[in-house]
Amino acid sequence: MKKAWITPDIRTKAQQLLARLSLEQKAGQMTQYDWGFNPINPDTGLSQRDVISEQIAQGHVGSVFNLAGAEEANRLQKLALGEDGEGVPLLIGRDVIHGYRTVFPIPLAQASAWNPALAGATAAAASREALADGVAWVFAPMIDVSRDPRWGRIAESIGEDPYLASAYAEAWVRGSQIDGDGKGNDDGDGGDGSGDGVGADTAVASCPKHYAGYGLAEAGRDYNTVDLSDRVLREVILPPFRQAVEAGALTIMASFNEVNGVPACANRYLLTTILREEWGFEGVVASDYNALQELITHGVAADEEEACLLALRAGTDVDMASGIYIRHLPRLVREGKVPESLVDEAVLRILAVKLKLGLLERPFVAPSDYATDERLPAEHIALARQAARESIVLLRNEGGVLPLSKSARAIAVIGPLADSRKDPLGCWAFDGRPDDVVSVLEGVRQAADQEAVVSYAKGCEVDSDSASGESDLAEALEAAGKADVVVLALGETFEMSGEARCRTNLDLPGGQRRLVEAVSKLGKPIVAVLLTGRPLAIPWLQEYADAIVQAWHLGVQSGHGIADVLFGDYNPGGRLTATFPLNVGQVPIYYYRKKTGRPPGGVYTSYYLDSSTDPLYPFGFGLSYTSFRYGEILCAKPRVALGEAFELSAQVTNTGDREGEEVVQCYVRDEAASVTQPLKKLVGFRKIRLKAGESEVVTFVLGEESLAIIDADMNATVESGDFTVWIGPSSAEGESVRLTVEAPAQ
Numbered sequence: 001m002k003k004a005w006i007t008p009d010i011r012t013k014a015q016q017l018l019a020r021l022s023l024e025q026k027a028g029q030m031t032q033y034d035w036g037f038n039p040i041n042p043d044t045g046l047s048q049r050d051v052i053s054e055q056i057a058q059g060h061v062g063s064v065f066n067l068a069g070a071e072e073a074n075r076l077q078k079l080a081l082g083e084d085g086e087g088v089p090l091l092i093g094r095d096v097i098h099g100y101r102t103v104f105p106i107p108l109a110q111a112s113a114w115n116p117a118l119a120g121a122t123a124a125a126a127s128r129e130a131l132a133d134g135v136a137w138v139f140a141p142m143i144d145v146s147r148d149p150r151w152g153r154i155a156e157s158i159g160e161d162p163y164l165a166s167a168y169a170e171a172w173v174r175g176s177q178i179d180g181d182g183k184g185n186d187d188g189d190g191g192d193g194s195g196d197g198v199g200a201d202t203a204v205a206s207c208p209k210h211y212a213g214y215g216l217a218e219a220g221r222d223y224n225t226v227d228l229s230d231r232v233l234r235e236v237i238l239p240p241f242r243q244a245v246e247a248g249a250l251t252i253m254a255s256f257n258e259v260n261g262v263p264a265c266a267n268r269y270l271l272t273t274i275l276r277e278e279w280g281f282e283g284v285v286a287s288d289y290n291a292l293q294e295l296i297t298h299g300v301a302a303d304e305e306e307a308c309l310l311a312l313r314a315g316t317d318v319d320m321a322s323g324i325y326i327r328h329l330p331r332l333v334r335e336g337k338v339p340e341s342l343v344d345e346a347v348l349r350i351l352a353v354k355l356k357l358g359l360l361e362r363p364f365v366a367p368s369d370y371a372t373d374e375r376l377p378a379e380h381i382a383l384a385r386q387a388a389r390e391s392i393v394l395l396r397n398e399g400g401v402l403p404l405s406k407s408a409r410a411i412a413v414i415g416p417l418a419d420s421r422k423d424p425l426g427c428w429a430f431d432g433r434p435d436d437v438v439s440v441l442e443g444v445r446q447a448a449d450q451e452a453v454v455s456y457a458k459g460c461e462v463d464s465d466s467a468s469g470e471s472d473l474a475e476a477l478e479a480a481g482k483a484d485v486v487v488l489a490l491g492e493t494f495e496m497s498g499e500a501r502c503r504t505n506l507d508l509p510g511g512q513r514r515l516v517e518a519v520s521k522l523g524k525p526i527v528a529v530l531l532t533g534r535p536l537a538i539p540w541l542q543e544y545a546d547a548i549v550q551a552w553h554l555g556v557q558s559g560h561g562i563a564d565v566l567f568g569d570y571n572p573g574g575r576l577t578a579t580f581p582l583n584v585g586q587v588p589i590y591y592y593r594k595k596t597g598r599p600p601g602g603v604y605t606s607y608y609l610d611s612s613t614d615p616l617y618p619f620g621f622g623l624s625y626t627s628f629r630y631g632e633i634l635c636a637k638p639r640v641a642l643g644e645a646f647e648l649s650a651q652v653t654n655t656g657d658r659e660g661e662e663v664v665q666c667y668v669r670d671e672a673a674s675v676t677q678p679l680k681k682l683v684g685f686r687k688i689r690l691k692a693g694e695s696e697v698v699t700f701v702l703g704e705e706s707l708a709i710i711d712a713d714m715n716a717t718v719e720s721g722d723f724t725v726w727i728g729p730s731s732a733e734g735e736s737v738r739l740t741v742e743a744p745a746q
């Protein structure tokens, strides 16, 4: 199994290193600082970096993050190794969330591609660039199941479904943990970017986060209380993390939130009972930013000393940013308040990761092309374009307004996001540069025929609806008036999603609705392109826009990816992985919901007086420029014994006139189980490409993993009885069959 990677050789070497360390140096290995945070101490006149540098030289720091490149990384490594070269190198970390210098689509967008392998490739490319800058630890993937679009960090997530998030978790961990020869290039895999989880020469560690339940913050407000039953924890939240561990993640990040009243970095049940004892995780647990200090703010620790003890005993190995371990651990050990063996276990894991990554042999990196070149690597640009176009979800296309004809005489590209080169980078793109971004306007200009006139007007602001917008609006109306078709680039700025960027209003912000309404009065065909970091609640937009293209924040190739879809050079195949609500009042709304005890119909049923309970667009939904027909579901053996698997298939045919991609989805419901079950649960999917008229038989095998429930004793088990299985194009459509798992003969 990949997750067991501490070989006898690594263990012996780690023990030898450990034996050389003083108590302070051990606590130092467990200490990580934010190099990017550099205030000056008014009393001493020293900057934070001066202080950290001094500590690094003494071996009192194990890891830093937020550095500015290879040169600085090498300088700090030299400091850590010391004059005699005998010191322990630093583990240099970074939030490499959806790209490094080459910024790829935000994770929620990449999820919409339903292509985990592609996400693995973008993660590998990002790791290659990061490693060239000395970064050997990426704080990714973010695999919090997220069911609340108010929460800004839904942008960083895979969306609402545990099965899909698990598939991405596996691919992302394997992709990001690249092999390396110290130059950021793969060796041995032909440069295809495929990491292999924990291969012999893994050079970058991933850090799946945030373990666990962070995405369930009450009311979608970041850092808010999480109230999470063990059932939801195990059915919904943990599967992606377990998958990440199985895939060989070398580290994991504990979340800020509490689980059952105990903040994650002090939660022994999460960090030790489940992670280490149940799953056999051998790697390092890092806290989230300053989370040890936050144990005091949470009110579970009276002071730093208590916070230190709680975190250590729970199983937190690395203290990110607070400095509590280095300030208190050595003394607490000397006073006999905590056994040194507990510290040794944690340090051993940290040293093992450093050894695994080859940092002891190759602490330095060679300044690389990725860091110094003005241009991004060509293969990464190509990958960014592919990822951008696969991430796009076509939500509406009335009257076939799309794809646009390239020879349209006049196209007006209007909207506050149309000419933005910063916003498409999305949240968490520290190392991306707006100059590398292709805007929507530029993408359309380059794709349209030379004779076509592509005009532009901003139209309004995203973040204010002030009166100064009148001239913007007038300009937009003038441009739209002269056009054959209007492309409206609308949405959110890069700062409206991500950490601490939550919203209670899920409408298009600022003056955008007014812009849409005014432009629509001209009667021109309207294509709305939505550049957002979250699902929006925009039912009204359907009345004004002939086409709606959900384009997210797509990274450096944003404009090209969008133009590829608008002009039909690429037939969109993206499908939503987070439900679009009709209104904020429905939130949280997700497909994986349970039956209630109330049958439908009548007054005393589960409904709203003033709204439908259906979403605007369901999970799994997305249109194409072609159409697909699903044949009958065939199952040769609809009754099986416990322990056997069902094999089902359906023929899918492209019935339109152009090639296209379909995401064939398979959902299951256990009709009567010992504990309540979701109405539908995704258990499989295949993304297929079919030429016009072509058919493919898609097969799913549903065994224990697909049919198991977690029973009242919290054991995964398959129960006999009836199951309904759907194969279809979204969570809201598709034919179904009834299958039976027979009870064993008495």
Ligand code: BGC
Residues within 6 Å of the ligand: 095, 139, 209, 288, 289, 499
């Ligand atoms: C975030 C993490 C991130 C860390 C380091 C925290 O605030 O929650 O996702 O990795 O900061 O930047």
